[in-house]
Amino acid sequence: MTHSTPPEDVSPSRFPAGPLAGRAGASFKPQHLQAILDDPAPAGFFEVHAENYMGAGGPPHAALKRIRERHPVSLHGVCMSIGGLQPLDETHLARFAALVKRYEPALVSEHLAWSTHETTYYNDLLPLPYTDATLARVVDHIDQVQSAIGRPILLENPSTYLLFEDSTWEETDFIREVARRSGCGLLLDVNNVFVSATNHAFSPTDYLDRFPLDLVGEIHLAGHDEQRDDEGDPLLIDSHDGPVADDVWNLYETVIRRAGPIPTLVEWDSDIPDWPVLKAEAGAAEAIMRTWDQPEQRYA
Amino acid sequence: MPEHHADFAAAFAPGLLDPDQPTPDFVTGHSGKAANLRFNVYRNNVTASLLAAVGEIFPLTRRALGEDAFRAAALTFVRDHPPTSKLVFEFGHGFDRHLADRGFAAGDRGWIADVALLERIWLDAYHAADEDPLAPAALGAIPPEKLGAAVFRTHPAARLVACRTAVVSLMAALKSGDDTDAALGKARERPAETALVTRPALAVDVRALDDAAVAFFAALVAGKPLGEAAGEASIHEGFDLAAALGAVLETGAFASVDVEESS
Numbered sequence: 001m002t003h004s005t006p007p008e009d010v011s012p013s014r015f016p017a018g019p020l021a022g023r024a025g026a027s028f029k030p031q032h033l034q035a036i037l038d039d040p041a042p043a044g045f046f047e048v049h050a051e052n053y054m055g056a057g058g059p060p061h062a063a064l065k066r067i068r069e070r071h072p073v074s075l076h077g078v079c080m081s082i083g084g085l086q087p088l089d090e091t092h093l094a095r096f097a098a099l100v101k102r103y104e105p106a107l108v109s110e111h112l113a114w115s116t117h118e119t120t121y122y123n124d125l126l127p128l129p130y131t132d133a134t135l136a137r138v139v140d141h142i143d144q145v146q147s148a149i150g151r152p153i154l155l156e157n158p159s160t161y162l163l164f165e166d167s168t169w170e171e172t173d174f175i176r177e178v179a180r181r182s183g184c185g186l187l188l189d190v191n192n193v194f195v196s197a198t199n200h201a202f203s204p205t206d207y208l209d210r211f212p213l214d215l216v217g218e219i220h221l222a223g224h225d226e227q228r229d230d231e232g233d234p235l236l237i238d239s240h241d242g243p244v245a246d247d248v249w250n251l252y253e254t255v256i257r258r259a260g261p262i263p264t265l266v267e268w269d270s271d272i273p274d275w276p277v278l279k280a281e282a283g284a285a286e287a288i289m290r291t292w293d294q295p296e297q298r299y300a
Numbered sequence: 301m302p303e304h305h306a307d308f309a310a311a312f313a314p315g316l317l318d319p320d321q322p323t324p325d326f327v328t329g330h331s332g333k334a335a336n337l338r339f340n341v342y343r344n345n346v347t348a349s350l351l352a353a354v355g356e357i358f359p360l361t362r363r364a365l366g367e368d369a370f371r372a373a374a375l376t377f378v379r380d381h382p383p384t385s386k387l388v389f390e391f392g393h394g395f396d397r398h399l400a401d402r403g404f405a406a407g408d409r410g411w412i413a414d415v416a417l418l419e420r421i422w423l424d425a426y427h428a429a430d431e432d433p434l435a436p437a438a439l440g441a442i443p444p445e446k447l448g449a450a451v452f453r454t455h456p457a458a459r460l461v462a463c464r465t466a467v468v469s470l471m472a473a474l475k476s477g478d479d480t481d482a483a484l485g486k487a488r489e490r491p492a493e494t495a496l497v498t499r500p501a502l503a504v505d506v507r508a509l510d511d512a513a514v515a516f517f518a519a520l521v522a523g524k525p526l527g528e529a530a531g532e533a534s535i536h537e538g539f540d541l542a543a544a545l546g547a548v549l550e551t552g553a554f555a556s557v558d559v560e561e562s563s
Contacts, residue, residue, distance in 0.1 A: 054387050055427030056456065059502050062430075079386040084309055092386055117313040121383045123353070124316075124345040129308055129326075162327045162338040164308065199338075200330045227341070230334035237341060 015104050018072035020045055022261040022293060024285035025074060026278045027268050033063050035275035037070075042275075043282045045106060047074035047265045053103075054095045068103050074218065074265060075105035079121065082141040082155070083128040084114030097148045107218050107263065109154040109187045110145065112138065112175065129164035130174040135181075142182040154187040154217045155179065159195040159224075159238035171196070172210035179215050186212065188262075189220035190252045191244065195236040199229075204251055213259040221252060221285060222267040240269035244281060253288050261289035315339065316346045317379050350378040350391070357392045357423055360474040361416040364484075365404060373404040389427055392420050411465035411488060415474070418467050418495055421459050422506060425499045428457035433500040433552030439545065442559055448527025449560040452520045457499035458553040460514070460521050466490035468508035494518075500552020507551070512536035516544045517553065525560055 023044025028036075036042045046067050053060050067073065077096055080088060100108055113125035128134050146152055157175055169177070179186055188211065197204035223242030229235040244252075244266065256262065266281040308326070315321035323339040354374040355362055362370040377398045383391045396417035399405035405412035433455055442450055461467075469490050473483035493508040496517060509517060512533045519529035533539045548554055 051387055052389075055389060057430035058425075058427045058457075058499065060427070062502055085307060086309070089386065114309055116386065117309040119384045120313065120317075121386045122313070122316055122346045123349045123383065123388060124342060126309075126312065126316075126342060133306070134308075161341040162335045163330060165326045165328055166308070202330075228337065229329060230337045231329075233333075235338065235341070 013104055015068050016070070016072075018045065018106065020072055020106055020263040022286070022289050024264040024266065024282040024289070025072075026266050026282045028064070028067055028073075029268075029272050029278075030060070030063050031272065032275040032278070033066065037066065039275070039279070043071070043279060044286070045072040045074055045263065045265075047076050047107075047267070050075050050077040050096055050099055051079055053099055064103065072106040073103055074107035074109070074263075075099060075103065077108075077110040078125065079115045079123075080110045080141070080145060081114045081116045082110055082138055082145070083112050083126075083134070084116060084141075085134070085137055086117070088141055088144055089116065093145065093148045096145070097150075100149045100151070107154060108149060108151065109156055109218060111156045111158060112178070113158050125158060127158060127160045127162065127164070130167040130169035130171060132168070135169065135174060135177060138178050139181045142178065142184050146182065146184065152184050154185045156187040156189050156220065157192050157196075157211075159189070159192040159199075159236075161199055161235060161237075163200060170210065172207060172212075176210075176212045176215075179212060185217040186215045187218045187220060188213070188216045188255065189222070190255060191220065191222040191224055191248050191267075192238060194245070194248050194251055195224050195238050198234060198236045205254060208251070208255060208258075213255065216255075216259065216262055219252065219255065219262050219264040220267055221248060221264060221281070222269075224248075240267050241271040242268075243277075244284075249284070249288070252285070253292075256288055256292045261293050264289065312342075316343055317382055319343065347375070347378060350383065351375065353388045353391050354378065354395065357389075358395060358416055358419045360471055361395070361399070361412060361419055363474050363480075364412045364415055364470075365399075369404060373399055373402065376402055389423060392423075395420065411467070411470055414463040414465045414467040415471055417463070418461060418471060418497070418506065421461055421495075421497050422504050425457040425459065425497045425504045428499060431456055431555045433498075434549060434554045434557060436549050438557055439549065442557065446559045448525060448530075450526040450557050451523060451560055452526075452548065452554040453556045453558075454521050455498065455500065455553055455555040457497070457504070458521070458551075459497045460509075460517055460553075461495045461497065462492075462514070463495065464492050466493045466508070468493050468495050468506060471506065496551060496553060498552045505551070510536075510538075512539035513544060513547060515539075517548075520548070520554070 025045035026043045028046035028048050053064055111125050115122050193204050193207050221244045222240045225237040225239040227235045264285040268278050311324050323336045327335045329335050351374050396413040400413045466487050469487035473487040476483045494514045496507050496509050498505045516529050516533035519532045530541050
C-alpha cells in the first residue's frame with residue numbers, strides 16, 4: 001500500500017473524537033496493529049510515545065494513522081526534559097506540536113523529569129530536586145509547551161529511586177503548585193506512586209490524600225520489578241514489562257472510588273504480550289471504573 | 301541550595317555513562333539510607349536502554365559479531381558516542397566506524413562494519429518521508445527525442461551505498477537460518493557490492509546492483525541527465541537501456557522526472 005502525508009490545515013477534525021469517559025486504553029505497540037484492527041472492540045483509546053512518531057514517514061505513521069482513524073489517541077511525550085534546567089529543545093518542541101496537529105490526540109502528556117543535559121540525550125526519566133528554583137523552571141517549560149501546542153498538557157508524577165538533599169517541597173505539593181501556576185492538568189501514574197512510596201517509605205494512600213485528584217485527566221497503570229537497595233530492602237523499578245501488580249490495582253480502586261472514572265491507560269513497553277493479554281488489563285481497569293461510576297457510591 | 305548543587309543535572313549526568321564516577325554527594329535514600337544502588341538504577345536504565353537500542357538497530361551486526369563481542373562494542377559505542385538526538389531511531393550513526401576503529405571489525409572481520417553501515421541506512425529508509433515513486437506514465441509522457449535530457453529526483457528513502465565487501469550477500473547469509481557459516485563463507489568470497497536501498501511504499505528493499513546499473517543509478521542520483529547516465533553505464537558490458545529504465549521504475553528509487561530544456 002502507499003501512504004501519503006495527511007493534508008495540513010484541514011479543519012474541522014479529520015478523525016473521530018471518541019469520548020474517553022469511563023474508558024481504559026492500552027499502549028499501542030506496532031506488533032498488535034493487525035490484532036487491534038481485527039478486534040471489533042479493542043480498547044477505549046491507544047497511547048503512543050510521541051518520539052516514536054517523529055520520523056518523516058514510513059510504517060510508524062501508516063500504523064498510527066490506521067489506529068487514529070478508528071480510535072482516540074493519547075500522545076505521551078517521554079523526552080521533552082521539562083524537569084531540566086536548560087532551555088527546551090525548540091526543534092523537538094516543534095516536532096511535538098506538529099504531531100499534536102497531525103493526530104488530534106484526545107490527551108497530551110509529558111513527565112516531571114529530565115533526560116537531556118547539554119547535548120547528550122540519556123534516554124531515561126531522570127529525577128530533579130523539588131526547590132523553588134526547579135519549580136519556577138518547570139512552570140516556564142510547561143508554559144512553553146502549552147503555548148506551542150495551543151492546549152494544556154497533563155504532567156505525570158515520576159517513579160524515583162533516590163532523594164535530593166536539597167529538596168524543600170513535598171512531591172505532591174510541588175506538583176500541585178506547578179499545576180496551579182501553569183494551568184496544566186495531571187497524569188496520575190498509580191504504579192509510580194506505589195513504586196516511589198515503597199522506595200522512600202511513605203504511605204501511598206497518604207500521597208493520594210495530598211494529590212490534587214480534581215486535576216487528574218488520565219491515570220497510568222503498569223507493572224514493576226523489584227530489586228534491593230544498599231541496605232537490602234526492596235527497591236521497586238518502574239519497568240513496564242509485566243502485568244499490573246495487585247497492590248497497584250488496589251490503589252487504583254482507591255483513586256476511582258474517590259474521584260470517579262478517569263481515563264486510564266495500561267502501559268506495557270517491554271516483554272510485550274499478545275494483544276488479548278494487554279486488552280484484558282485495560283478491561284480490568286474499565287470494570288473497576290464501572291463499579292464506581294455513580295457519585296453516591298463514592299466518598300470524598 | 302548550595303551553589304555546586306544548583307545545576308543538579310551537571311552533577312548527576314557524568315556518572316550515568318561512566319561507572320568510575322562516584323554517586324553524586326547530594327542524593328540519598330530515605331532515613332539516611334545510602335544511595336549507591338539507588339543511583340545505579342539510573343546508570344543501569346540509561347546504559348541498558350541504549351544498549352537495547354543498538355541491539356534493535358543492528359540485529360545482523362549482532363549476529364555477525366556474536367553476543368559478547370557485540371555487547372562490548374555497543375557498550376564502548378554508547379559511552380564514547382552517547383546520543384545527541386532525542387529520537388532513538390536516529391541513534392547509531394557511526395557505529396560502523398566505531399567497529400572498525402576499535403578493532404571489533406578489523407582484518408578479516410572488516411565486512412561486519414559494512415553490515416552495520418547498511419543496517420543503519422536501512423533504518424533511515426524506514427523512517428524516510430513518504431512519497432509515491434515515479435509512475436511509468438511520467439516517463440512515458442516524455443517525447444522520445446527529449447528522453448536523453450530527462451533528470452530524475454531521488455526518492456526520499458533511496459540510497460546508493462558502495463561497500464568494500466559483498467554486503468548484500470553477507471546480510472542475506474546472516475539471515476539464512478540453516479547454515480549461516482557456509483553461506484557467510486561463500487558471501488565473503490564474492491566481489492564488493494553496491495547496495496541500492498529503497499522504500500517505495502512501506503517495505504524497505506535492499507539489493508545489489510551490477511556494475512552497469514551502479515554506474516547508471518549513480519549518475520542519475522547525482523542529477524546527470526539520462527543520456528549522460530546511459531553513456532557512463534554503456535562502458536560496462538551488458539548495459540541495456542530499456543532494462544535499466546525498467547529498473548528505475550521497478551526499484552522506486554526515484555520520485556519524479558523533469559526534462560532539462562537547455563540543450
